[in-house]
Amino acid sequence: MHRFVTQIGLEAWEPEWLGRRLPALFVINLAEIWRSTGYAVVILLAGLQVIPKDYYEAAMIDGASAWQRFKSVTIPLLMPAIHINILLSIIYGLRVFDIVYILTGGGPGHDTETFSTLILNEFSQDRYAQSTAINLVFCLLLVAIAFTYQKFSQKTEVEL
Template identity: 45%
Template structure:
């Protein structure tokens, strides 16, 4: 859970030297005989966005897991005992008890991840600033650049479009996922 409470600035300070061409990740790959996997993780335009996504996933994984853990702890043990008595094995218990009763936690995680992915900014800004070139530009960095150049109307318009996109995607998805949920 610890990475989820760290500031993105701290994560950027830690990961930037690790992800350089001569950084500890590439040295680790070389030490275990996988030197061919070494990359310039933050300066290679074809993989920089995936590198940033990995860092963001690493940071939020603990928070997501805590939501799943809370969902798992809320499932009554009686259901599993009844399934065992009825002859259900581990897979059937998982499929017919755990997954349906864990759907609220899954839905919350999907929504939070979707919204966070659409409005990502901090990770890109701290790790690359939108570079190399424009390879890791996202809507948030475009908005920042618009405001920084004095194009306040353009920045506000893009921000409004981002809000509309998040709303248009999130609300139907939320309604669809809510219909799939099972109440105890």
């Protein structure tokens, strides 16, 4: 695309997707959402298949509309799958490395730098102690966030 735009003399119209902070963050987030959507859909589909049909039949006999069945049966029984998706998204979002490293390398400047790219940069500059310390803090932060989220999310789940 770059060659084509340059050949016809419209290089001024070519956006700098990865050269500025906000477009770079947008592109990275879009790529990460695209990558993780398949996993989320499979987990939600598995959660939907576990819901017994008896609950829907009982709600229909009670006169519940489609919206009321969705709100009162589907969503509460799908909450474990939703919580797993949210927890995995938080974990993968915090430890994202490959997309950021391939697209921007943590730049422009340090605008898209993540814990993982920071650890790599410190390690590659022979600052092993700083790299290890950052990695330890990152792991503890990840465990604390995951544990806290799991603790609070259990309160909204119902049992079959």
